[in-house]
Amino acid sequence: MTQRAWRTVLEHIERDLIEGRLGPGDRLPSERDLSADLGVGRSSVREALRVLEVMGLIRTATGSGPQAGAIVIATPSGGMQALLRLQVAAQGFPLADVVQTRLVLESAVAQALAADGERDLSAAHRILDAMDVPHLTAPEFLALDAQLHLALAEASGNSVIAATMAGLRSAIESYVLEGSARIDDWSAMAERLRAEHRQLVTAIDAGDAASADALVRTHITGYYTAAGLVPDARTVLTD
Known part of the structure; x- marks a missing residue:
């Protein structure tokens, strides 16, 4: 995993948050979709999501159902x-x-x-x-x-x-x-x-x-x- 790969994911999601394409309550695309859309490995996607969660911008949950995956809980302010x-x-x-x-x-x-x-x-x-x-x-x-x-x-x-x-x-x-x-x-x-x-x-x-x-x-x-x-x-x- 390169620094550039996970930074690409992080900056992509941050940009969507800042420009209003994503907001509190929205669900992020799946790891598989982000990986394919951005041309990076799934490990890079997971690293970016981990940083976003520590930043308090998203919440992640494993499993299936409406609460699974990554959900936006705040926007950069x-x-x-x-x-x-x-x-x-x-x-x-x-x-x-x-x-x-x-x-x-x-x-x-x-x-x-x-x-x-x-x-x-x-x-x-x-x-x-x-x-x-x-x-x-x-x-x-x-x-x-x-x-x-x-x-x-x-x-x-x-x-x-x-x-x-x-x-x-x-x-x-x-x-x-x-x-x-x-x-x-x-x-x-x-x-x-x-x-x-x-x-x-x-x-x-x-x-x-x-x-x-x-x-x-x-x-x-x-x-x-x-x-x-x-x-x-x-x-x-x-x-």
């Missing part, structure tokens, strides 16, 4: 909808620009969330739990990773930041997936990322803005550096 089309253009953005933008935006998100006594991190916690599922492949894990960062941006309530993060999602996923192939022990890296995500969300939950800021910066720069995508991502802001 806020920032995700506003600039989702940036995903295509974002594929060509220079890596250093993506890292720098992430540091600026996600630092602001972490601090704003920590300072907000009415923050709702339920979506972030749901994705954290999904990332704990055993035997996730690198593409599966990193798709959830990107969605976690987007969920935090959306929880901040800043629609411009959320929209920008949504538009950058494909670029982020493509770069981090490229880096995963350079990591000798992916299992160890995945455990490290899980721990860093938990520490970040814990700091936000505790209202510790300084720690949340430091943790998100270390998390982002640490991965790009460990994956050999840049010599030392910590220098990006000062280059």
Whole structure:
């Protein structure tokens, strides 16, 4: 299964949701039909549906009958909808620009969330739990990773930041997936990322803005550096 194959399915369904061809209560085509229509394997269709379910956009059920299959339960809203089309253009953005933008935006998100006594991190916690599922492949894990960062941006309530993060999602996923192939022990890296995500969300939950800021910066720069995508991502802001 290639990254491009399941991304094709994901973006096809997202586009139908945004443009109104699909809405809450509608049933998605079957795995077989999506596979044939889009020219991808059924494993790629299942991966895309899995990500959409974690995003809270669809519900899937096995078996037969009116409740079986994948049903739309929500549509993309806020920032995700506003600039989702940036995903295509974002594929060509220079890596250093993506890292720098992430540091600026996600630092602001972490601090704003920590300072907000009415923050709702339920979506972030749901994705954290999904990332704990055993035997996730690198593409599966990193798709959830990107969605976690987007969920935090959306929880901040800043629609411009959320929209920008949504538009950058494909670029982020493509770069981090490229880096995963350079990591000798992916299992160890995945455990490290899980721990860093938990520490970040814990700091936000505790209202510790300084720690949340430091943790998100270390998390982002640490991965790009460990994956050999840049010599030392910590220098990006000062280059």
